[in-house]
Amino acid sequence: MDEQATTIPCRQPAEDLVARLLEAAAYPHPAADLQMIETHLSWVFLAGEFAYKVRKPVKLDFVDFSTLRARHTDCEEECRLNRRLAPALYLGVVPISQDPATGAIRIDGQGTPCEYAVCMRRFAQQDVLSTVAHDGRLRPSEIDALADLIADFHATAPVANPSAEDGTPSSIRRTLEDCAAGVLALSTEPHIAVATVSLLHQHADRLEEVFASRRRSRHIRECHGDLHLGNIVLIGGQPTPFDCLEFSPSLRWIDTLYDIAFLFMDLLASGLHGLAYRLINRYLERCGDYGGLAVLPFYASMRALVRARVLLERAHQLERTPDLAAKPRGEARRMLDLSRALLCRNDGCILLMHGLSGSGKSTRAAQLAEAEGMIRARSDAERQRGPHITADDRYLPRAVERTYRRLAAICKLGVRAGFPMIADATFLAEHERRRFFSLARRLGVGVALVDCVADVDTLRMRIRTRMRGGFDASEADLHVLDAQLATQQPLNVEEQAHVIPAELSQVVSYITGRQRGDFAPAGSGNQLP
CATH class of the missing domain: 3.30.200 (Phosphorylase Kinase; domain 1)
Structure with missing residues (x-):
């Protein structure tokens, strides 16, 4: 609720x-x-x-x-x-x-x-995140802390009993039907309500096997259930979720992605698109549940429908005072529009970051993910999710190969869900770049590279600083950099034609537009066509 x-x-x-x-x-x-x-x-x-x-x-x-x-x-x-x-x-x-x-x-x-x-x-009402966000005071560091907190909470939450109905395709459909019935009954714009509900039904039909797979893979857990900005408060500067959904177990024993999708949707609805994608990227990097990308648009759309249902009920209660009812009714219309938009996004593409360790790839990738609403798969994080091997072994050929396979699998999942994807790795070997170019062709989506360059002294200085700080996921040290300098393979002519400037605005539109033929092929890595 x-x-x-x-x-x-x-x-x-x-x-x-x-x-x-x-x-x-x-x-x-x-x-x-x-x-x-x-x-x-x-x-x-x-x-x-x-x-x-x-x-x-x-x-x-x-x-x-x-x-x-x-x-x-x-x-x-x-x-x-x-x-x-x-x-x-x-x-x-x-x-x-x-x-x-x-x-x-x-x-x-x-x-x-x-x-x-x-x-x-x-606690002070001005410290509730809905107010903090409205006042423009919500900071990226608070979103990071919140994403980490929720990911760790989900990792330890009890798993649903296999014999229970929680998280089954039929239970998800019942939740949709119950909410949709209220929206259809209360909406004064039935064509909009019908279009939204119909689109959700289409996606629910398509995702039935995914719902069942999510349940088998233990993603149905005892979650918060009501995780939106109005139910999180800053206590001692730390975001603290409260007021979880205690009165209805069926609305609390849900997919962990349905739980985080409420907050993702709420940030989007608040006009904080960059923070919404910062949240979901940080959460996925922390827990590794990139398979959840398949259901994220549906679950976020469902959360928008739930919000519309509540707003329409409020408008109905105020129907004797039309001036007061107009605001919640208008907000409900906006939520129905968001619900459809979440299901209709289909600008999947693959952006490869390219450059030596310390060249600024991850910093630029994070900026692009927020600015463009992209999902980032980061080699530094995925490398550590593999088998328990030492930091030195993680840069051996077999470990590198495993990491790139993992990045490709994540990009495939994200593109199929309609998301533009960033593969954040060095991509210094031609065969690794070729893997992703081939993947993009098979998926029928555009592909581009961002070539990050810095002189060797700068690279060494950044790596030393990063290692002293100890807060970055990258484990690449100066020995790794030396090996990269000795073995890197330069971009070939075809690859150079896909390089786009790191400072380019509207990256996703550029990549998908070029895929459709709206743009001529780039002739230089430094200039737009």
Whole structure:
């Protein structure tokens, strides 16, 4: 679920319990700046240094909180699950009791509980990533830390039971059908809704075997389930996901790519395309799950459809005030447009980085990946994902061959999913370049090279600096550089015709355009045709 929140003034309680919890006397500690945030499932009371989340006694088609026992159980489950990623935020479940004589409400007081609350440490609303992103304060370093955190979380999350329905093609289709039904029923632009849902159905049909394969390869796990910018906060400068989807196991036991796809989609929807691709590239490099590229467009599109469903429901609730309903309805239209666009991207191509160690290939590749919305496969990372061999052995011919085969396989997966791909390696041997040129021809996509050049003194200086820092994935030292200088094979005439300037803007359009014949073949490695 994509649960949105609004701040409610203290003087406007929803019912008697809310009114009493908006009194400072209800709390066992100073309750300065007392206020409430309301969602469609909960009330969250902000009181001094703490926050208390109380379930509403509601029964909906997807959740039943109609009994005290159910609400207590859900509080316990929320704490258990959220402590996986935010242990410092979730302090525990506390009872709420009422004095039978005076009617006074007390949190964590004496007497028989009449309600329960999840107790959390209070954080500043301006530190929630949705606000940080809106204000233009979201930094690349925070995206990197978040991608690493999520990749490591997914790696250790429990795997779905093989006998369960989680992640099966039929369960994925049910989720799509449930969401689509709401969108079709509430949309005032049925032709747009029908077109979006129809496209998702087509992709779901095509991906059935991939869904089954993802399940067999243990990618269905107990995830966060609601991983968007509004559910991540900076705590001590570190991004901390909270408020995971605790009330519906079927919406939490999902493909790990469906989990990260929500955040990827949310960054795209926020206009932060560069950060969206920085996130997904960092995540994939960390976990190595490039097979997930096959389902990423579908899952991101599904997340956009879910967001549209929530916005349309909000617009429906405001239909008596058309001026207020117009905004969520317009946002829903934008999300449906994004949902279709995610499924229609088909500008697959292959860009080869070329140059000696220290020539700036990886730096430029990372810049291009963000600017152009490309997926980068990096030899320095993939080399270390092979069998357990020493750093020296990773540059032996058999290890190098294995690394390039891995890069080619990743590029093949990405291109077939519609993504433009960057193969970030030295490509100093002609036969390795030929492998990728042949792959591009078989796939029917364009191919180009970015030739990165620096003088030898600069290369040596950069390698020494990199080795002292110890933060880069590259293990190439000065001995590796010397070997490269002695064995490198220059670009042949055909390859030189595919070199494009490293500073070229709109790289993907150039490569795919040349593949279609929109551009004449390049006659020089330094000039555009």
